[in-house]
Amino acid sequence: MTISLIDSASAVARVLDAAPDMRADLVREMWAPMAGMYHFIPDGLDMASVHRQNFGFNWENPSDQLREGVQMLVDADAWRRVAGALEAGVAALKAADPSVIVPDLTVLLVLGDPTNAHFLNEVQGLSGFGGISGYIAMTVWPTPRVLDRLEAIAVHELHHNVRYSPGGIDWNPATVTVGEHVISEGLADTFATELYGDTGYTHFVSDATRSDDHVLAKVATGLDVTGMQDFAGWVLGDATARLFGGSPVGLPTGAGYAAGARLVAAYVEAKGTTAAQNVRTPAAEILLQALPRLGLAPSKRD
Incomplete structure (x- = not known):
């Protein structure tokens, strides 16, 4: 290549x-x-x-x-x-x-x-x-x-x-879920940390957002949402949703990145793997393992 x-x-x-x-x-x-x-x-x-x-x-x-x-x-x-x-x-x-x-x-x-x-x-x-x-x-x-x-x-x-x-993974705009987008951001950030340490984490996500259990729980309620016009609020947060004409859902900037990183961390810890090894792992498979480890209800699509 x-x-x-x-x-x-x-x-x-x-x-x-x-x-x-x-x-x-x-x-x-x-x-x-x-x-x-x-x-x-x-x-x-x-x-x-x-x-x-x-x-x-x-x-x-x-x-x-x-x-x-x-x-x-x-x-x-x-x-x-x-x-x-x-x-x-x-x-x-x-x-x-x-x-x-x-x-x-x-x-x-x-x-x-x-x-x-x-x-x-x-x-x-x-x-x-x-x-x-x-x-x-x-x-x-x-x-x-x-x-x-x-x-x-x-x-x-x-x-x-x-x-x-x-x-x-096939990104089909008609069927792709917030869960896929959230997991993809978590995997990408985690991969960057595997190569570059904590510098890998996307910098517009605050430390408070990364550790906020309420943010994680809120993002988890939207994992089954489809329709890419609604993704901005769940992944990038309310400010970006408003900018691009989407619907705010009550989340800070980068909430989906923060939740995704925590979900991926739970999965790779459980499996003893890395984000590099899971570049092609379906989001549903990751969520099935990660959600209960974080005390969250399984996604309806799992």
Whole structure:
């Protein structure tokens, strides 16, 4: 397999230096290798709109702050570090499960929008997506915490990517459950900790949320929910649900990540395995073991 990391440092610089009427097309050009993520949408999507939806930098305002942000990523050797982490992650997954299928990867690390309050404050400069086989997108603002976690962010998305690649779990939008999404986040975070220690845990989830039994119990009541329009509230929390027009369910930011990590921890402890070994384990199997160990009622689908 190959890892193709887009040279977005140069691409962002070109956008910021371009005449105003050329910037949107240059953003589309930067995102063009990622268009295959949306192969299932007739006629595809406008990749400039995808950039905005992923909290990408505002090309209409090429500020000094954006130029400084790109330079911070360059100075942190971000692209080399992401590539190295993905190589290490692939090796770890293949060592844990030699038959696992790792697709060729196209990877975009791109500068986020520091003027977006939700992106900067609520999710603390991180928006990642790796759920479609062969593509990983990471939109970041280079805070010290994000820069420290670049490797962990990359392998988190890698775990998702392999989980939803051929031979893994089928993500069917009509039938997928909150439980699958929650377990996938727990597995991905746990995998990142297996490689990078506590840095692996997604940083926009507070320590209080991670240890809150009420959060865990509340998320457990939604594990059987289907309909992806309702997932944001259960997994990312009320603030994100409101932002994207979903229904708040009474959960803090990153609640599903916190619950998922606890459920996965209960399962791997019971089985004596790792998140790397369970990249293709169905969520129902994990929940069947984990829920009673945490004193929670089994999911109706188990």
